[in-house]
Amino acid sequence: xxxxxxxxxxxxxxxxxxxxxxxxxxxxxxxxxxxxxxxxxxxxxxxxxxxxxxxxxxxxxxxxxxxxxxxxxxxxxxxxxxxxxxxxxxxxxxxxxxxxxxxxxxxxxxxxxx
Numbered sequence: 094x095x096x097x098x099x100x101x102x103x104x105x106x107x108x109x110x111x112x113x114x115x116x117x118x119x120x121x122x123x124x125x126x127x128x129x130x131x132x133x134x135x136x137x138x139x140x141x142x143x144x145x146x147x148x149x150x151x152x153x154x155x156x157x158x159x160x161x162x163x164x165x166x167x168x169x170x171x172x173x174x175x176x177x178x179x180x181x182x183x184x185x186x187x188x189x190x191x192x193x194x195x196x197x198x199x200x201x202x203x204x205x206x207x
Contacts, residue, residue, distance in 0.1 A: 108206070113153045115205040119198030120156040123190055124148045127158045130186035135160070136168060142182075158183070 128146050135143045145162035159165075160183065169181050 111205040112202055115202030116198055117150060117153040117156075118205075119194070119201040120154070121148065121150060122197040122201065123194045124156045124158050126190040126193060127183075127186045130189055131158070131160065131183045134180070134182035134185055136180045136182070142168065158187075 125148055128148050132143045132146050135146075137143060142160060142162045142165060145160045145165065147159060147161065149157045149159065151157060165183075169183055
């Protein structure tokens with residue numbers, strides 16, 4: 094037996110864009126925190142690694158925090174920290190700021206729906 098139900102919610106089309114913008118704003122807020130902390134954590138020799146950080150919104154549900162210096166991945170990997178100058182910078186920033194993600198999204202969605 095197959096059964097179908099159609100539900101028409103008035104105002105849904107006007108609410109969803111606000112929710113999407115709120116989600117994107119919450120993601121960007123957390124991403125900027127991660128970017129800030131990873132810049133602080135990044136080892137500094139010439140300063141290029143710290144300057145190479147950026148936040149990029151791909152769409153409403155995907156935000157990327159990246160360090161585009163060619164050696165950024167090498168510096169992030171664990172290894173002989175003192176001898177080779179490696180020091181993770183992105184992962185500690187992500188671990189520290191991930192708990193804020195759901196709070197930031199909820200606050201931004203709530204602000205847009207008020």
